[in-house]
Amino acid sequence: AQSVTQLGSHVSVSEGALVLLRCNYSSSVPPYLFWYVQYPNQGLQLLLKYTSAATLVKGINGFEAEFKKSETSFHLTKPSAHMSDAAEYFCAVTLDTGFQKLVFGTGTRLLVSP
Amino acid sequence: SQTIHQWPATLVQPVGSPLSLECTVEGTSNPNLYWYRQAAGRGLQLLFYSVGIGQISSEVPQNLSASRPQDRQFILSSKKLLLSDSGFYLCAWSVLGGSTEAFFGQGTRLTVV
Numbered sequence: 001a002q003s004v005t006q007l008g009s010h011v012s013v014s015e016g017a018l019v020l021l022r023c024n025y026s027s028s029v030p031p032y033l034f035w036y037v038q039y040p041n042q043g044l045q046l047l048l049k050y051t052s053a054a055t056l057v058k059g060i061n062g063f064e065a066e067f068k069k070s071e072t073s074f075h076l077t078k079p080s081a082h083m084s085d086a087a088e089y090f091c092a093v094t095l096d097t098g099f100q101k102l103v104f105g106t107g108t109r110l111l112v113s114p
Numbered sequence: 115s116q117t118i119h120q121w122p123a124t125l126v127q128p129v130g131s132p133l134s135l136e137c138t139v140e141g142t143s144n145p146n147l148y149w150y151r152q153a154a155g156r157g158l159q160l161l162f163y164s165v166g167i168g169q170i171s172s173e174v175p176q177n178l179s180a181s182r183p184q185d186r187q188f189i190l191s192s193k194k195l196l197l198s199d200s201g202f203y204l205c206a207w208s209v210l211g212g213s214t215e216a217f218f219g220q221g222t223r224l225t226v227v
Contacts, residue, residue, distance in 0.1 A: 034215055043120075043204055043218035044158075090157065101148075102216055106157040 002027040002093045006105035014113050019063075019078040021108050023091030026072065033074045034092040034102065035065055044090065050074060061085070086112045116141035120205045120219030127226055133178075133192040135222050137205030140186065145207040147188040148216060149180055152202040164188060165210075200226045 007022040025031055032051050036044040048059025055067040065076045074091060088109045092102040120137045127133060139145050149161045160173045162180035170180050177196050181189045188205060202223050206216040 036218075041123075041202075041221065041223060043220045044206075045218075046215045049215055101160060101163060102158075103160075104150075104158040 002031055002095055002103055004033075004091045004093045004103060004105040006089075006091050006108050008108055009106065010109045010111060012111040012113065013081045015083055016080050019076070019081045019085065019110065021076040021089050021091075021110065023065075023074045023076065023105060024072050025074060025091075025093045027093060027095065029095060031093045031095060033065075033067065034094075035059065035063070035074075035076050036090045036092060037061075038088045038090065038107075040087075047076070047089075081110075081112050083112050083114070086110055116207075116217065118205065118207055118217055118219045120222060122222060123220065124223045125225070127195050127224065129197055129226055130194045133190070133195050133199070133224070135190040135203055135205075135224075137188040137190075137219055138186055139188075139207045142186070142207070142209070144185060146210065147182060148206040148208075149188065149190050150204045150206065152204060152221075158204065162190070195226045197226050200224055 003026045005024045013019055034049045035047040037047050038044050047063050048057045048065055050057050050067045058064045063078045065074050067074050088107045090107045091105040094102050117140045147164045150158045151161050152158045162172055164170050164182045167182055178192050202221050204221045205219040208214055208216040
């Protein structure tokens with residue numbers, strides 16, 4: 001069965017610094033991978049997704065992620081953090097089974113300090 | 115455009131009371147529908163999913179049930195709430211196909227007291 005592991009329940013960065021949120025997946029077949037963002041007491045919003053096209057995926061709000069099969073990773077990055085990026089981020093995986101059933105990681109809370 | 119509505123936003127219920135959370139989707143037909151629960155430090159857990167009216171699949175045994183009386187309506191219920199049912203409940207929908215993302219409602223914060 002597929003799964004994702006997010007290393008670090010909390011990540012702290014300064015405004016303007018690089019953001020790196022880690023996600024490793026486990027899947028017996030090529031997966032589809034997603035990053036979602038959640039602001040307090042709100043639903044999840046899609047940041048970006050990997051669907052076996054380009055391995056470097058660009059998303060909203062300046063985020064991007066690179067699919068590395070050899071490392072089974074799909075880390076999320078942003079060159080320069082903004083205060084508004086403070087939120088919880090979830091990595092998720094699903095398989096092309098014709099039905100989309102997401103398996104989520106436990107989430108990483110991003111803290112941005114001035 | 116498609117929208118998803120979930121209500122109520124917050125709910126405080128006593129132990130042993132019933133529960134009904136509603137979710138409706140607009141602007142699409144025959145969506146896949148999902149109920150997730152989010153507990154602190156545990157990510158999101160899929161509770162139920164549905165591929166059509168009256169078709170419900172349960173992912174984990176629990177005190178909750180789900181129903182889909184109409185194509186774009188998904189209801190999460192319980193006859194008697196437990197303290198452990200507290201959490202943040204999210205409804206979501208997607209179209210058929212693994213490459214498409216799920217779209218989430220704003221969630222319901224349920225506190226069982």
